[in-house]
Amino acid sequence: MLNLINQITNQKITPISFGRKPITIGNLSGLKEDVFVKTAKTTSKTVQTKIADFEYKKRICKDIGLSCVSVDKLDSIVGPNELTKIVSKNNNNRAFYIPGEKPSGMEDVQDSYFLENVLNGEFGASFHNHTIHSDGKLTVVELLDQATEYADIRHSKTGKPFYLGITDHNTIEGCKEAVKIIAANPEKYKNLKVVLGSEITVKEEKINNVKLNKSRKLHILTLGLNPFDKDLNSFISFLTATVNKTKINYSHFINKNMYKNNPMRPKTISLEYLVDRLSNQKDLKFSFAHPDYPDIRKDISEEQDPYNAIEKIIHFFKKTTQNKGLYTESYYNAYFDDVALDKKMHQTIEDATNKTHLSKAGAIDTHGDNIFYTGINK
Ligand SMILES: [Zn+2]
Numbered sequence: 224m225l226n227l228i229n230q231i232t233n234q235k236i237t238p239i240s241f242g243r244k245p246i247t248i249g250n251l252s253g254l255k256e257d258v259f260v261k262t263a264k265t266t267s268k269t270v271q272t273k274i275a276d277f278e279y280k281k282r283i284c285k286d287i288g289l290s291c292v293s294v295d296k297l298d299s300i301v302g303p304n305e306l307t308k309i310v311s312k313n314n315n316n317r318a319f320y321i322p323g324e325k326p327s328g329m330e331d332v333q334d335s336y337f338l339e340n341v342l343n344g345e346f347g348a349s350f351h352n353h354t355i356h357s358d359g360k361l362t363v364v365e366l367l368d369q370a371t372e373y374a375d376i377r378h379s380k381t382g383k384p385f386y387l388g389i390t391d392h393n394t395i396e397g398c399k400e401a402v403k404i405i406a407a408n409p410e411k412y413k414n415l416k417v418v419l420g421s422e423i424t425v426k427e428e429k430i431n432n433v434k435l436n437k438s439r440k441l442h443i444l445t446l447g448l449n450p451f452d453k454d455l456n457s458f459i460s461f462l463t464a465t466v467n468k469t470k471i472n473y474s475h476f477i478n479k480n481m482y483k484n485n486p487m488r489p490k491t492i493s494l495e496y497l498v499d500r501l502s503n504q505k506d507l508k509f510s511f512a513h514p515d516y517p518d519i520r521k522d523i524s525e526e527q528d529p530y531n532a533i534e535k536i537i538h539f540f541k542k543t544t545q546n547k548g549l550y551t552e553s554y555y556n557a558y559f560d561d562v563a564l565d566k567k568m569h570q571t572i573e574d575a576t577n578k579t580h581l582s583k584a585g586a587i588d589t590h591g592d593n594i595f596y597t598g599i600n601k
């Protein structure tokens with residue numbers, strides 16, 4: 224743990240080594256929570272609603288060309304029921320979603336956590352993270368390795384797994400890679416639970432009665448997707464197909480095919496279009512990433528109340544996604560500067576989330592090389 228403590232003290236943003244080998248658990252106790260898979264194994268043909276997770280994994284297995292007799296190889300992939308259950312169970316558990324509180328006086332600084340929730344193993348889920356498939360720095364292997372190292376430690380302290388989301392901007396390529404890696408070596412990832420997702424950009428010209436002085440970008444997390452689904456892939460291809468190749472810096476992309484499909488320059492679509500277009504993806508849930516990023520004050524006219532505007536936008540999210548709307552990122556640590564300091568705004572987001580019967584959840588939204596820090600360059 225020495226390295227970790229040094230890193231906390233020095234606020235370095237480098238991959239954490241915990242300074243000891245991953246702990247061998249010895250049996251599969253970490254998987255006992257996965258009641259849906261267990262149910263599916265024992266009562267396979269009957270309880271349709273309870274086996275949704277089993278069916279989800281079975282579809283992934285089939286689409287990837289794995290044997291579908293058993294979905295054990297995908298025990299670490301989180302199905303829609305498990306996701307909903309975990310989110311609702313931890314609705315009021317802020318520590319579950321954040322690595323630690325920022326020291327007083329440093330609330331406006333990015334990547335300055337005490338990491339106390341990491342040290343005690345309470346940090347349980349980070350549903351929103353980026354890899355080199357969009358604008359992150361970690362490869363999928365590195366992301367999974369770091370998360371697994373922590374998951375093993377968390378499991379040894381609490382008996383519980385660690386939940387990790389892969390949500391690159393407007394692409395699902397990282398999710399495909401993750402499924403293949405996990406299916407090839409499921410034992411290694413037994414304490415890790417991976418949520419397959421994407422962070423889709425939508426743009427709104429008008430949001431109910433919030434007067435925008437320019438269109439507002441919303442980042443929508445689509446969680447519990449099947450990255451091998453044909454129709455989902457054709458939607459992503461449409462979204463990221465680009466004709467303008469000249470003005471973009473591609474240096475961080477891992478392969479040149481992204482010249483043709485650029486996740487950082489998606490087509491302009493609305494939330495209504497997104498929800499409608501993906502209505503055939505039955506397992507998919509929509510969540511509202513960082514409701515106040517970009518700072519709402521930049522998009523509304525001066526005479527408007529920003530708190531009231533955020534509240535209305537959360538209502539708009541719920542109204543548009545309806546029963547597929549899962550949570551807002553009420554526990555979001557990557558805000559910086561004025562937004563990070565605006566306690567009233569954070570409270571407004573929590574209150575509006577409660578009022579609309581969405582859940583409160585959160586994530587690190589890492590773009591850097593460490594799962595406990597945001598690594599966003601301002
Ligand atoms: Zn975002």
Ligand SMILES: [Zn+2]
Pocket residue numbers: 351352353422512588
């Ligand atoms: Zn993000």
